[in-house]
Amino acid sequence: xxxxxxxxxxxxxxxxxxxxxxxxxxxxxxxxxxxxxxxxxxxxxxxxxxxxxxxxxxxxxxxxxxxxxxxxxxxxxxxxxxxxxxxxxxxxxxxxxxxxxxxxxxxxxxxxxxxxxxxxxxxxxxxxxxxxxxxxxxxxxxxxxxxxxxxxxxxxxxxxxxxxxxxxxxxxxxxxxxxxxxxxxxxxxxxxxxxxxxxxxxxxxxxxxxxxxxxxxxxxxxxxxxxxxxxxxxxxxxxxxxxxxxxxxxxxxxxxxxxxxxxxxxxxxxxxxxxxxxxxxxxxxxxxxxxxxxxxxxxxxxxxxxxxxxxxxxxxxxx
Numbered sequence: 001x002x003x004x005x006x007x008x009x010x011x012x013x014x015x016x017x018x019x020x021x022x023x024x025x026x027x028x029x030x031x032x033x034x035x036x037x038x039x040x041x042x043x044x045x046x047x048x049x050x051x052x053x054x055x056x057x058x059x060x061x062x063x064x065x066x067x068x069x070x071x072x073x074x075x076x077x078x079x080x081x082x083x084x085x086x087x088x089x090x091x092x093x094x095x096x097x098x099x100x101x102x103x104x105x106x107x108x109x110x111x112x113x114x115x116x117x118x119x120x121x122x123x124x125x126x127x128x129x130x131x132x133x134x135x136x137x138x139x140x141x142x143x144x145x146x147x148x149x150x151x152x153x154x155x156x157x158x159x160x161x162x163x164x165x166x167x168x169x170x171x172x173x174x175x176x177x178x179x180x181x182x183x184x185x186x187x188x189x190x191x192x193x194x195x196x197x198x199x200x201x202x203x204x205x206x207x208x209x210x211x212x213x214x215x216x217x218x219x220x221x222x223x224x225x226x227x228x229x230x231x232x233x234x235x236x237x238x239x240x241x242x243x244x245x246x247x248x249x250x251x252x253x254x255x256x257x258x259x260x261x262x263x264x265x266x267x268x269x270x271x272x273x274x275x276x277x278x279x280x281x282x283x284x285x286x287x288x289x290x291x292x293x294x295x296x297x298x299x300x301x302x303x304x305x306x307x308x309x310x311x312x313x314x315x316x317x318x319x
Contacts, residue, residue, distance in 0.1 A: 011038030012302045020241045020309035021101040026050035030102045032084040035109040037066030044073050054078045054096045058133040085221035087228040098234035107245040122204040125182030130215045140211040149173045160210030167191040226256045238312040250306045257310045284309035
């Protein structure tokens with residue numbers, strides 16, 4: 001895949017991202033999920049003159065397209081291929097520490113969904129892959145064909161919140177080996193039906209989500225990356241912004257922020273605080289932001305987006 005490949009792309013909630021990152025001229029920002037560079041371009045435009053950005057993505061195709069898109073910013077942009085779980089190391093290697101803001105736009109990108117042959121979409125019959133990093137060792141086919149039925153059912157329930165996970169796992173095992181997305185969709189439809197015209201989502205949606213999360217270890221890497229981002233922010237006023245697209249991601253982000261908003265982690269019934277824990281973050285909004293009706297109508301992929309933002313605060317000294 002080359003930089004000539006240009007899938008349709010509109011960054012999600014871009015105005016909210018710029019506002020909640022509090023982008024300012026001369027600031028230093030990390031886009032930890034660069035994708036096709038839509039958010040990065042908006043951040044860089046708002047950070048001029050003098051602003052800089054480090055963009056990270058594990059997909060070399062995304063890096064190539066984003067490089068072409070952002071080339072006019074010259075040395076203000078650094079692009080690095082890597083997993084955001086390695087955020088601290090990547091920033092240190094590029095002498096990009098500390099920073100004023102970090103953005104995560106989680107989940108699968110437009111490039112990965114739209115590019116034929118990647119196996120993320122159930123709307124085309126293609127190899128069952130789902131690797132965000134095409135050099136990764138584990139594919140969706142590996143998990144589908146090598147897992148026992150119970151493990152497969154547990155995975156589909158845990159990462160897809162699919163209530164029919166046992167029936168789907170049973171159907172998959174019966175139809176193995178399964179090498180393509182079409183074969184997997186056929187097994188799922190055999191288990192749960194094709195869905196009716198009024199159904200809100202395709203019957204394969206949650207199973208495909210679960211496999212994608214497992215292949216790319218998305219939830220395991222998220223906690224590591226959020227902790228690293230918090231450590232990179234420059235004193236009071238640093239901003240962390242996360243866009244998520246399903247409840248598992250959003251729940252993890254909400255928990256991360258709330259744990260760092262607390263001044264005390266002593267047991268609830270303990271009369272006197274004896275811990276040294278002090279709040280280091282505050283939520284910018286008490287609830288997750290949603291895309292406007294106009295944006296959701298214009299860009300259907302934005303409909304499930306949830307944006308949470310937090311600001312670093314001066315750490316208070318223990319009494």
